[in-house]
Amino acid sequence: MASQETRPAVVLLEDGTVFPGRAFAGDGDVVGEVVFNTAMTGYQEVLTDPSYKEQILVMTYPLIGTYGINEEDAESRGIHLEGIVVREYQHRPSSWRSRKTLGDYLEEHGRIGVEGIDTRALTRRLRTRGSMRGIVSTRVERMGELRERLDAYPGLVGRDIVSAVTGAKPFVWKKGAILHPAVAGAKGDALRVVVQDCGVKYNILRSLEALGCEVFVVPSKTGPEEILSYGPDGVMLSNGPGDPEPLKAEIETVRALAGRLPIFGICLGHQILGQALGARTEKLKFGHHGANQPVKNLLSGRVEITSQNHGFVVVAQTLPPDAQVTHVNLNDGTLEGIRYPSHNAFSVQYHPEAAPGPHDAGYLFGEFLAMLREHRKKAA
Secondary structure, eight states: OOOSOOEEEEEEETTSOEEEEEEEEOOSEEEEEEEEEOOSSOHHHHHTOGGGTTEEEEESSSEEOTTOBOSTTOSSSSOOSSEEEOSEEOOSOOOTTOOBOHHHHHHHTTOEEEESOOHHHHHHHHHHHOSEEEEEESOTTOHHHHHHHHHHOOOSTTOOOGGGTSOSSOEEEETTEEESOOOOOOOOSSOEEEEEESSOOHHHHHHHHHTTOEEEEEETTOOHHHHHHTOOSEEEEOOOSSOSTTOHHHHHHHHHHBTTBOEEEETHHHHHHHHHTTOOEEEEEEEEEEEEEEEEETTTOOEEEEEEEEEEEEOGGGSOTTOEEEEEETTTOOEEEEEEGGGTEEEESSBTTOSSOOOTTTHHHHHHHHHHHHHHHHHO
């Protein structure tokens, strides 16, 4: 059990800014890209989202840990972010669903949690200067060594982070469980979806299963012929961490599948689809991380409040001529959704499977289901 005693800790940014605080979990030091998340709830889902690999997370909401941790809300098998920074940690959860404290959960997974940080000042600095490399440490007396380790950290740009979070082998998702091996049998009435696992969240798999789909999940570098061998009616491109540009194998696979099967991309999958069809991606200043991002659906005129976690974006000016922009971010005008009619594919930058929410964009899974049915009908 995590001790309620705290010890000095520090957050050091690459620009030299130091934020002193106290560790409520973990020991030692971790490096990563420092980003802020504006969600008021959902810290367990954030901790277990593989998209946060090699990131240090600053929560802008000041009280974190109030409802503890339970077994049902995990979005993967473990914690993927490097550390979490909060204003005030609540070590006595009040929810009846809680099975352990946030501090205990972090300790179990060897992650650092720091409180007592002026998260408002830290967030303002990241908004002004942009997301930065940073280090969180309990070795506050060795600032010189921390500076050297931080300077040696290469950051996210140009690196394949997906390989650290994708599954080792294919599996079938059924009734909330991972089943091995993923051997394709005869197809029944259920529509079959193969998910390219770049760090997939469980709620994407739950959402597909809730629609009645058979769900096969394959490692991110699985080739197109192996994917086709499962007899899918469509392909889902999952979320994941880091820069999409160096993911050459994943991009080539999607390029080979485009036009042969319906494709739905989410977050990193949206960026991979864009790259596969000729578009370019670039890094945002501080990204979108939170559960309150307003997005306008240009087809319906409606505004959706969405959950997001990404630091890169597809550049609209580089899209192929037949691409249709369907969604834009109302905060900064960046591209949030694309349809590729000639390739029977579409994608969104945000998370329609959002857990814990909001659920404004859940209809997109229904649209994907309609595409799967139409494809099977034509193939019959």
